[in-house]
Amino acid sequence: MKELQHLNKYFKKYKWKLIIGFFIVLIARIFAILTPKFSGDMIKYVENYMTSGGDLSELKHQLLITLFLLLGAALLSAFFTFLMRQMFIVVSRYIEADLKNEVYEQYQNLSLNFYKKNRTGDLMNRISEDVSKVRMYLGPAIMYGVTTVILFATVIPYMYYTAPTLTSYVIIPLPILSVAIYQLSKLIHTRSTIVQQYLSHLSTFTQESFSGIGVIKAYSLESQTFDNFQELSETSKQKNLDLVKVQAFFFPLMIALIGASNLLVLYVGGKQYIDGTIPDLGVIVEFLIYVNMLTWPVASVGWITSLVQQAEASQKRINEFLQEKPEIVNYTDAHTPVDGKISFNNVTFTYDDTNITALKNISFTIEKGETLAIIGKTGSGKSTILELIARLYDTKEGHISIDDKEIEKFNLKDLRTSIGYVPQEAFLFSDSIKENIKFGNNYATDEEVVEAAKNAVVDKNIAEFTKGYDTILGERGITLSGGQKQRVSIARAIIKDPQILLFDDSLSAVDTETEEEILANLKRISTTKTTILVSHRISSAKNADKIIILEDGEIIQRGTHNELVKQAGYYQELYRKQLDEKEME
Missing domain, CATH: 3.40.50.300 (P-loop containing nucleotide triphosphate hydrolases)
Incomplete structure (x- = not known):
């Protein structure tokens, strides 16, 4: 249960509810074990009357009093059992909510790079299905586990006190049960892990299919997609069946062992009654009720073990992400307001997932209130510059400064609050x-x-x-x-x-007239803001204070529109090409 140790902090948080729940279970079990005792007493009263005679009215009085005691004990046991469920199950729901919040908060803290390496379906499955498996351990497994321990701790000593020899025979099946559970639990743990992994695969496949339903329909891939889903679903079903086949051994085994205990009570108890070792038939009746009372707790041992093993497997998957360290770290909690000046000094950046060097020795400065346009071919590194300014990634070579202060020294929340970012998609x-x-x-x-x-x-x-x-x-x-x-x-x-506006080719899908109107509005409202426009269009860049041209991660040209159209190079060629296209429209 190493992985489940992560939940100890929640047990500490709700310790008083759990402690109260423990005592409620104890009270409920005490009243529960009184009911067989009262049933045995009623048989004893009748037996005494039949063998030695006596006053019939006195027998009726004894039976009536004992019956009321029996009903009272049963009702009180039921009432405290209800309170027990309210305590343990409610706490499990609290912890489930806390754990989901913890996982979701961790998801938000993790860096963009994490989401490139992990699929959405898997993320969703860990916060839903895996947490639900853990809740079954937090609620039913613990509740029935405590109930079983307390019941055995109270019933077995009383049975030994009443008839030690008979009790010894009755509990013979229990060690056999323990060994069987130990062997089966190892298999359950392994197969539960595999089941959860395939459930993640299914979640990912369906999520991607629904998100890309337009493409699937456009290419008429419904049949192929269904076949792929059916194949994955069939594999997942087989893995679930492998798990269920192991779990299916539990209950038949429990029933067989409980049946054996009942037979032992009747056989051994009957012989001892004949021999006079057991004074009355009421003891045998008591033992039969106790054995059947222990049926569910004994049977639940296997079920609880199964729940714990599944929870262990699920919590291990959850811990994998909870233990993930964010690549982007907030180094200060102090308030750090942003004015708007941005400087890149010999910045080189390589994506570690693809090993592509997107920027090579980039240097430029934008003063507050200025507009910088970045133009270049696809894959030249334009979007990477914006992502570095927003600290979606950190560079390991070179320095990025905001207001002449290293970007890492800014409170991350203050930095991102000061930025209005319009992504490419x-x-x-x-x-x-x-x-x-x-x-x-x-x-x-x-x-x-x-x-x-x-x-x-x-x-x-x-x-x-x-x-x-x-x-x-x-x-x-x-x-x-x-x-x-x-x-x-x-x-x-x-x-x-915001103080900084970042537009990543965000006018590519609008017509020229709308683009010009938007740019005019942006120029009017951003006179005191630092603006960076990434674009493939000269029309978006021509009014910028500064323009840089990127190619393969390097700045190959820089200047104003009027300067660049006079220079031979990429900008001039692009300008002429787009001018010709406009004239042809």
């Missing part, structure tokens, strides 16, 4: 258009939302929708066109009112 949430824009500023008024949409030149499009700004978008904003998604993302960045 606009991502919208399955919510209303208004809430997607307010994602940049949750406290924005409706008027500010509309103003931001107007600056992003998407207000007229939104007004055409039946529900306007309250229109609910499909997953990843599938309701909108590519250009509309980009403009809603721009509105989200604008409403944030």
